[in-house]
Amino acid sequence: MVRRLGALLYFEKKRRTFINEVPIWEKSNLTLEEAAAYSGIGINKLRQLTNDEDCEFVLWLGTKRLIKRRKFDEYIEKLYAFLLEL
Template sequence: MLDSLSYYKEEYIINKYIVPIWEKVTITPEEASAYSSIGINTIYQMLDDPDCEFKLYVGTKKRLIKRKAFEKYLEDTYAIDRN
């Protein structure tokens, strides 16, 4: 009995913070790439654009993507220039 309680407690702790991408407020560039089927290098080029409205800096280096703003950008954009 203790073993099964221990297993469920571990399983709860492990899965407690798993949130589907479509429910997250911010996502990583890697998640954005998987979510949108846009290559990771293109995602990073988009984040390098000073006018990019969906990036969020955490500290001075870490960049996250505001998921809803990213989705809106994709809805409103016809083509993405990779140059």
């Protein structure tokens, strides 16, 4: 049984071990699922965006793709600012 002890620390009674969990907004790289939860953009759309060779916010580790959170935030801000200018 796992009980929550604060924002970042979990305690498991059976094994008496501590497990650290980093919140999404503090991670530097996100999986597609985490990026979708973080941004509200669907996983399929994120796959489309990151398939582009010029995508600055994707990090490839073999076949695994990670989203660089800070670069992704900058991309979203630029896109939003561009849409406001229209």
